[in-house]
Amino acid sequence: MKALFKHACPNCEGRISDERLLMGVPCKKCLPLDIKELRDLYSKMEPLEFKIKIMEILKNQGNLQKYYDLVKIEKELAEFETLFKKGTGSRLWSAQREWARRVLKGISFAITAPTGIGKTVFGVSMAIYLSTKGKKSYIILPTTVLVKQTLDRIKEFLEKAGIQIKVAGYYARLSKTEREEFKQVIETGDFDILITTSQYLALKFDEISKHKFDFIFVDDVDALLKLSKNIDRVLLLLGFNNEIINLGLKLIKLKKEFLQARASELGKIGYEIEETENTLNSLKEKVKPGILIVSTATGKAKGDRVKLFRELLNFTIGSASEGYRNIQDLYMPREESVEKQVLSLVKKFGTGGLIFVTLEEGIEFAEKIAKFLKENGIKAEAFHASKKSPEIIDQFSNGEIDVLIGVASHYGLLVRG
Ligand SMILES: [Zn+2]
Numbered sequence: 001m002k003a004l005f006k007h008a009c010p011n012c013e014g015r016i017s018d019e020r021l022l023m024g025v026p027c028k029k030c031l032p033l034d035i036k037e038l039r040d041l042y043s044k045m046e047p048l049e050f051k052i053k054i055m056e057i058l059k060n061q062g063n064l065q066k067y068y069d070l071v072k073i074e075k076e077l078a079e080f081e082t083l084f085k086k087g088t089g090s091r092l093w094s095a096q097r098e099w100a101r102r103v104l105k106g107i108s109f110a111i112t113a114p115t116g117i118g119k120t121v122f123g124v125s126m127a128i129y130l131s132t133k134g135k136k137s138y139i140i141l142p143t144t145v146l147v148k149q150t151l152d153r154i155k156e157f158l159e160k161a162g163i164q165i166k167v168a169g170y171y172a173r174l175s176k177t178e179r180e181e182f183k184q185v186i187e188t189g190d191f192d193i194l195i196t197t198s199q200y201l202a203l204k205f206d207e208i209s210k211h212k213f214d215f216i217f218v219d220d221v222d223a224l225l226k227l228s229k230n231i232d233r234v235l236l237l238l239g240f241n242n243e244i245i246n247l248g249l250k251l252i253k254l255k256k257e258f259l260q261a262r263a264s265e266l267g268k269i270g271y272e273i274e275e276t277e278n279t280l281n282s283l284k285e286k287v288k289p290g291i292l293i294v295s296t297a298t299g300k301a302k303g304d305r306v307k308l309f310r311e312l313l314n315f316t317i318g319s320a321s322e323g324y325r326n327i328q329d330l331y332m333p334r335e336e337s338v339e340k341q342v343l344s345l346v347k348k349f350g351t352g353g354l355i356f357v358t359l360e361e362g363i364e365f366a367e368k369i370a371k372f373l374k375e376n377g378i379k380a381e382a383f384h385a386s387k388k389s390p391e392i393i394d395q396f397s398n399g400e401i402d403v404l405i406g407v408a409s410h411y412g413l414l415v416r417g
Contacts, residue, residue: 003017003018004016004017005017005018005021008021009026009027009029009030010024010026010066010067010070011026011027011030011031011058011063011064011065011066011067012026012027012029012030012065012066013066014027014029014030015027016028019035020035020038022348023038023039023042024051025038025042025054026054026058026067030058030065030067031054031058031061031063033057041053041054048074048075048078051070051074052071052075054067055067055068055071073101073104076104077097077101077104079129080092080100080104080125080126080129081097081100083125083128083129083132083161083163084096084125084129086160086161086162087125087128087156087158087160087161087163088121088125088157089160090397091352091397091398091399092122093352093396093397094352094354095113095117095118099111099122099126099293100122103126103215103291103293107291107314108291108292108293108309108313108314108315109293109315110221110293110294110295110309110315110316110317110318111293111294111295111296112295112297112298112299112317112318113295113297114297115297119295120150120219123139123217123219123293123295124139124154124157124217125157126217126293127139127193127215127217128154128158128163128165128193130214131165131193132163132165135192135214135215136191136192136193136194136211136212136213136214136215137193137194137213137214137215137216137217138193138194138195138196138208138213138215138216138217138237139193139194139195139216139217139219140195140196140197140198140201140216140218140219140224140234141195141196141197141198141219141220141223142197142198142219142222142223142224143197143223144171144173144197145171146197146219147169147170147171147195147196147197148169148171148173150169150195151167151169151171151195154193154195155167165192165193166185166190166191166192166193167191167192167193167195168182168185168186168191168193168194168195169182169194169195169196170182170195170196170197170200171197183207186207186208186210187207187210189210189211194208194211194213196208197223198218198223198224198227198230201224201230201233201234202227202229202230202233205233208237209233209237211237212237212238212239213237213238213239213290214290214291215290215291215292215293216237216238216290216291216292216293217293217295218234218292218293218295219295220295220296220297221295221296221301221317222296222297222300222301224294225301225302225303225306228303228305228306231305231306231308231309232245232305232308234292235289235308235312237290238289238290238291238292239287239288239290240284240289240312241287244280244283244284244287244312245312247276247279247280247283248280248308248311248312249304249305249308250276251273251276251277251280251311252304252305252307252308252311253304254269254272254273254276255273256304257269258270258273280311280312289312289313292309292313294309294317296317296318298318299317299318300317300318301317301318338369339368339369339372339373342355342369342372342373343373343376343378346373346378346380346402346403347378352396352402352403353403353404354403354404354405355369355403355404355405355406356405356406356407357369357405357406357407358407361407362407363382363384363407366382366383366384366405366407367382367405369382369405370382370405373403373405378402378403379400379401379403380401380402380403380404380405381395381396381401381403381404381405382404382405382406383404383405384406384407392404
């Protein structure tokens with residue numbers, strides 16, 4: 001054991017050793033098995049199977065707490081992952097898996113990332129997954145061309161995955177009959193997934209708002225925000241009401257005043273902020289809103305109204321420290337053979353890894369590690385500018401390559417892409 005972490009036990013949230021934390025098992029108090037026994041189990045099982053086993057042990061000891069939720073989410077995640085693979089032919093990459101985990105935990109958030117990293121395919125797949133659980137989703141896109149494309153994509157996904165759900169989409173070139181059908185579907189609510197442009201949302205809000213949504217995915221929030229009223233619309237569709245939205249707006253105003261207030265007024269405004277927050281929180285608890293994901297390429301969102309996302313759903317658009325990473329910043333002392341050390345880490349964390357070598361060590365070292373891993377049965381490739389074939393990324397995303405090794409510079413290919 002090299003370190004102890006406070007409040008990090010996945011079962012009791014108490015203190016835990018780094019060895020246990022790395023394996024994702026509870027602390028010694030929760031789970032009295034010693035580290036050797038745990039390692040033995042760990043090496044014999046698939047990660048999820050291992051977690052379920054640990055949960056059973058805790059349960060038998062009458063000591064199952066938070067670990068239950070963790071395993072429940074991991075089980076759902078595995079289900080989602082299987083569905084994603086069936087429907088898209090690719091496997092989730094680490095950011096997508098992390099987004100999925102957040103949705104399954106019921107957390108709303110913003111994704112700030114350039115196009116082409118799989119935001120849309122993620123949002124669509126999640127909507128499909130949730131529909132198999134009887135939940136209603138709404139996908140809001142910037143253009144009708146994208147609506148059409150997304151409908152085609154979903155159709156293909158459903159065929160590949162062998163799933164039947166009801167998808168309703170509206171785009172400019174629908175025939176008259178199709179339009180009538182769409183109107184009917186919106187009227188009756190006989191759909192699992194609704195897809196329209198943000199313009200359509202603004203235009204037909206009265207009809208759409210007859211329904212509540214468990215999950216809303218806004219692809220390109222910048223288009224949505226062209227009309228600031230759309231923020232209210234989305235919030236209402238998630239289950240919030242006007243009273244809550246008005247309290248949220250009041251809070252935004254108060255916080256602004258607080259920043260500009262004279263010292264003598266701070267106490268009064270501070271008190272009012274606290275009061276408003278308390279009322280807002282108690283109202284929010286009652287409505288059980290759906291989950292919202294907004295994606296943005298720019299990470300910029302102007303205006304006061306957009307802060308409603310912060311007040312009502314606890315996220316902001318485009319803050320530099322996006323909270324969607326599930327990263328444990330760990331470091332360990334360098335051993336004699338870095339290659340061997342990397343190999344054992346790769347084995348521990350499984351497939352889908354990115355490894356960075358320092359700038360000083362450079363491309364040659366990345367190649368050296370890749371070679372060593374390959375010799376030891378890991379499907380690894382070095383990835384750098386002189387070798388930037390898109391095939392490598394494809395092979396990585398469909399699982400033909402397990403691990404990519406790149407150079408950690410600000411402008412390095414692997415860092416950015
Ligand atoms: Zn514990």
